[in-house]
Amino acid sequence: MKRLVIGVDLGGTIVRAGAFDAQGNMLSMRDIPIEAARGPESGLRKIQRLIEQVRAESEADSLVGIGIGSTGPLDPIRGRIHNPFTLPTWDDVPIVEWMQKAFHVPVTLENDADVAALGEYWKGAGQSIKKLFAVTVGTGVGTALIEEGKIYRGMDGFHPEAGHMILDPNGPLCYCGAHGCWESFCAGPSIVRDILSRDLFHSRLLQMSGGNREKIDARMVADAARAGDTVAREAMEKAERYFGLAIVNVIINFMPEMIVLSGGLMKSSDLFLPAMQAAIEAHSVMLPAKQVRILPAQLGYHAGLYGAAYTIWSQENEQSEQ
Numbered sequence: 001m002k003r004l005v006i007g008v009d010l011g012g013t014i015v016r017a018g019a020f021d022a023q024g025n026m027l028s029m030r031d032i033p034i035e036a037a038r039g040p041e042s043g044l045r046k047i048q049r050l051i052e053q054v055r056a057e058s059e060a061d062s063l064v065g066i067g068i069g070s071t072g073p074l075d076p077i078r079g080r081i082h083n084p085f086t087l088p089t090w091d092d093v094p095i096v097e098w099m100q101k102a103f104h105v106p107v108t109l110e111n112d113a114d115v116a117a118l119g120e121y122w123k124g125a126g127q128s129i130k131k132l133f134a135v136t137v138g139t140g141v142g143t144a145l146i147e148e149g150k151i152y153r154g155m156d157g158f159h160p161e162a163g164h165m166i167l168d169p170n171g172p173l174c175y176c177g178a179h180g181c182w183e184s185f186c187a188g189p190s191i192v193r194d195i196l197s198r199d200l201f202h203s204r205l206l207q208m209s210g211g212n213r214e215k216i217d218a219r220m221v222a223d224a225a226r227a228g229d230t231v232a233r234e235a236m237e238k239a240e241r242y243f244g245l246a247i248v249n250v251i252i253n254f255m256p257e258m259i260v261l262s263g264g265l266m267k268s269s270d271l272f273l274p275a276m277q278a279a280i281e282a283h284s285v286m287l288p289a290k291q292v293r294i295l296p297a298q299l300g301y302h303a304g305l306y307g308a309a310y311t312i313w314s315q316e317n318e319q320s321e322q
């Protein structure tokens with residue numbers, strides 16, 4: 001009998017669903033725009049249909065459960081999404097209860113950074129790593145800690161947000177309310193905000209963007225820095241320096257065996273990795289920080305699907321061992 005779990009990855013613009021067998025083979029996958037502003041009920045119906053399609057395409061005999069990873073804040077214990085920030089109108093949405101009623105199987109809900117890290121633990125760069133820390137840098141900085149294959153949870157199930165650790169209280173203001181947190185220095189939009197605050201009169205960025213400052217993105221800043229543009233170089237060096245400090249803080253706080261890095265940042269890893277290694281070298285007195293392996297993630301945009309499915313398969317394995 002072919003049994004499967006469906007993993008769902010709900011982001012601010014796209015929702016993906018994938019069907020997985022117990023060995024971690026993806027049997028089918030689909031994605032659609034979520035159009036969150038149309039309201040939670042319309043969104044939940046869409047997700048339900050997507051799960052039905054993926055289930056049908058995978059030709060499995062039975063559905064074991066549904067694991068959902070979502071952009072947060074969310075409550076993994078009560079199974080509700082509270083995220084009017086990137087899912088407009090989605091305030092206190094009981095997604096777990098809805099899917100349980102629709103499919104009559106166990107349903108889990110976890111933070112997207114957590115399931116992406118869990119995916120890397122199950123089938124990606126972090127397989128069999130007991131203390132795995134994951135960092136995703138894109139439009140924000142997401143982090144997760146996986147211990148012995150389990151998501152680390154804080155009080156009341158809260159997901160810790162190391163991406164908002166404060167690196168410089170005199171730094172730029174972040175929407176989290178703090179000045180100078182990791183995200184406010186290193187996320188793509190933060191790098192763009194920094195470059196736009198500088199005098200670009202002599203910078204090749206004006207040429208690269210066709211004279212339209214609004215077209216400048218983090219990728220362009222990195223390309224200009226590589227080409228020797230002084231202003232872009234200064235902005236990137238600042239982001240690289242703070243990124244190195246943040247990684248040092250992660251190591252000092254958690255001493256993971258491995259840190260996996262993912263997101264848009266990895267396209268500029270040639271710029272970020274040397275500064276990070278230098279920061280680690282400079283802070284290896286208290287701990288053997290240099291022994292921490294730092295690797296790129298392997299599963300790309302599918303990491304969250306794998307990890308969401310794994311939340312169900314790992315429950316199954318525990319039950320069968322008892």
Ligand SMILES: [Zn+2]
Pocket residue numbers: 163164174175176177178181182183184
């Ligand atoms: Zn912040």
